[in-house]
Amino acid sequence: MKFLASVKSSLQPSAGEKRLIESEARTIIRKLSSIKGAKAVLGGSGAKGTWIGGAVDVDIFVCYEYRKFSGKSGKLSEMLAPELKKRFRGVKRLHGSRDYFQIRRRGVTFEIVPILAIRKASEAKNITDVSPLHAKWVNRKVKRPDEVRLIKAFCKAQGIYGAESHIKGFSGYVCEILAYRYGSFIGLLKAASKWKAPVVIDVAHYYKSPMEVSRSLNRSKLSPLIIIDPVQKERNAAAALSEESFKLFISCAKKFLRNPSAKFFERKEPSAEEIKAKKDTVAVSVVPLKGKEDISATKVLKAMEHLKAGLEKNDFFVKSSDWFWNRKRTLIWFTLESEVIEKEKKVAGPPAGNKFHEQRFRKAHKRTFKRNGRLYAVVMRKFTDSKKLLRRLLKDSYVRERVSSVEVL
Numbered sequence: 001m002k003f004l005a006s007v008k009s010s011l012q013p014s015a016g017e018k019r020l021i022e023s024e025a026r027t028i029i030r031k032l033s034s035i036k037g038a039k040a041v042l043g044g045s046g047a048k049g050t051w052i053g054g055a056v057d058v059d060i061f062v063c064y065e066y067r068k069f070s071g072k073s074g075k076l077s078e079m080l081a082p083e084l085k086k087r088f089r090g091v092k093r094l095h096g097s098r099d100y101f102q103i104r105r106r107g108v109t110f111e112i113v114p115i116l117a118i119r120k121a122s123e124a125k126n127i128t129d130v131s132p133l134h135a136k137w138v139n140r141k142v143k144r145p146d147e148v149r150l151i152k153a154f155c156k157a158q159g160i161y162g163a164e165s166h167i168k169g170f171s172g173y174v175c176e177i178l179a180y181r182y183g184s185f186i187g188l189l190k191a192a193s194k195w196k197a198p199v200v201i202d203v204a205h206y207y208k209s210p211m212e213v214s215r216s217l218n219r220s221k222l223s224p225l226i227i228i229d230p231v232q233k234e235r236n237a238a239a240a241l242s243e244e245s246f247k248l249f250i251s252c253a254k255k256f257l258r259n260p261s262a263k264f265f266e267r268k269e270p271s272a273e274e275i276k277a278k279k280d281t282v283a284v285s286v287v288p289l290k291g292k293e294d295i296s297a298t299k300v301l302k303a304m305e306h307l308k309a310g311l312e313k314n315d316f317f318v319k320s321s322d323w324f325w326n327r328k329r330t331l332i333w334f335t336l337e338s339e340v341i342e343k344e345k346k347v348a349g350p351p352a353g354n355k356f357h358e359q360r361f362r363k364a365h366k367r368t369f370k371r372n373g374r375l376y377a378v379v380m381r382k383f384t385d386s387k388k389l390l391r392r393l394l395k396d397s398y399v400r401e402r403v404s405s406v407e408v409l
Contacts, residue, residue: 001186003262004150011149011265013053021046021058024105028060028112031087035080038064039117045172047135050148052156057109061132063117073098073125076114084112094292098126121232133231138176141203141230150185150265151175157267158252159324160245166297166325168242170249177203177227177237189253197224197246204230269324272409275333280319282386283333284394287404297325299402304332310393314383315341331409339386349375 013021025042032040044059045051062080069076077099084091084101092102100113116129124130142148152175155161160169170178181203182188200210206228207213213226221239224246229235256264275283284307288296300323308321317337324331347365350357352373362368365377383389390408393399399406 001260003260004185007153007262007265008146008150011052011153012146013051013055017053017055020106021055021108024108024110025058025060028088028103028105028110032060032062032083032112035062035083037068038062041132043113043131043135047132048138048142048145048176050138050142050145050152050172050176052149052152057111059111059113059131061128062112062114063132064114066117066119066123070116070123070125073116076116080112080114095295096128098128100128121229121235130229130232134173134229137231138173138180141180142176144179144184147184148176148179151179151188153265154185154252154256155249157265158248159267160248163240164294164297165240166294166301167245168240169245170241171237174227174238174241177201177230189257192250192253193257195225195246195250197243198222198226199224200226200228202228204228204233206233269326270331272331275331276409278333278335280337280339281333281335282339282390283331283409284390284406285409286330286332286406288327288330289402289404293327296327297330300325300330300332303399303402303406306396306398307332307390307393308334310396311336311386311389314389315345315381316386316389334386336386341381341384343381343384344378345381347377347379349377351375 025046029040029042032038040060040062041047042059043061045055046058064076064079072079080101081093084103088103090103094100094102098114100111103110103112113128113131115131116123116125118124118129118133121130121133152161152172155170155175160167162169163171163174178188178201179185181201182191198210198214200213202213207216213228214222217226217234217236221236223236223238223241224243225238225241226236227238229237252264272283272285275281286300286303288300290296304321304323308318311318311334318334319337320335322333349361349368352358352370352375358375361375361377365379367378369376369378383392387408394406394408
């Protein structure tokens with residue numbers, strides 16, 4: 001698989017990109033160094049050296065001294081906000097389990113995250129407090145960052161990279177643990193092609209058996225792939241992974257091993273024309289609301305679920321549904337059993353012979369008949385064209401409140 005060397009090279013950050021990010025990060029960290037009782041450090045994939053070239057988001061953690069601030073964990077964002085406004089322009093506050101901040105410098109988005117400086121995971125007051133411990137573990141254990149980048153790019157191309165609620169895929173940290181566990185991208189795919197849920201990975205050997213893992217973890221944190229966090233025994237690092245993403249990864253691993261190609265690392269956005277050309281498929285174009293990607297994408301998904309429910313309620317059987325997230329324009333499509341259905345439908349009623357129920361059924365329906373000992377009614381459908389129905393559903397306030405604009409293609 002000689003092409004993998006070329007793919008690896010294409011995924012590496014350029015020397016210029018590295019200099020830019022490192023320079024800007026140093027400047028930000030220097031400006032934050034005067035905050036009393038706190039120390040700013042580079043975090044995320046930037047600290048681990050596993051980011052893919054072209055990255056536009058960089059994490060910087062402002063670590064507050066544990067002894068002084070552990071009792072004020074819930075107020076760290078309030079403490080950091082004025083400090084940032086003193087030092088930077090255009091500071092944007094984003095909501096999360098603990099609010100964090102964004103600033104833009106020379107085309108790069110830096111996310112400034114307030115955390116407690118902890119020495120062990122048990123001291124954490126918030127999941128973000130553990131992030132520097134993750135970076136330390138990765139830097140100690142993962143010696144082949146190119147393999148991590150291959151795994152991340154492979155997942156990205158399949159649309160399953162990220163633990164966000166609208167993706168439910170493989171987080172960067174999970175990719176790094178998998179790279180350590182299997183040694184390489186190919187090693188992971190060979191193993192994944194044989195996975196059968198539940199798969200348990202415990203690289204720190206905290207537990208004696210998969211059964212002990214299942215007994216010990218909170219049931220709400222179980223997933224098809226259970227990866228015990230090597231710095232936090234009681235945490236499943238892959239808890240956000242959905243069964244759908246798990247199965248897709250296995251399927252794509254098998255396809256790659258059968259026919260290896262660089263195309264598996266390319267995320268191709270389908271065109272509206274390609275989707276519309278599919279048999280009995282109806283598509284919707286959505287402009288998401290502005291704001292944090294995870295939140296706006298989740299709202300688009302809610303709108304999509306509403307449309308699907310509306311189609312099925314009106315007798316359009318949805319064989320499959322899918323979407324392609326794009327901050328500027330997201331495409332949603334539904335493959336139906338039939339794009340157009342008949343005007344009339346038959347509705348089953350009560351068994352014949354019970355006068356009371358027969359009378360009620362005949363009173364409720366104008367056209368009724370008996371067949372094989374049961375009453376039936378002929379009912380006129382309100383919608384027979386799926387596109388007309390979708391246009392009606394798009395007017396619902398539930399949809400309008402969750403997207404900026406939307407139209408049937």
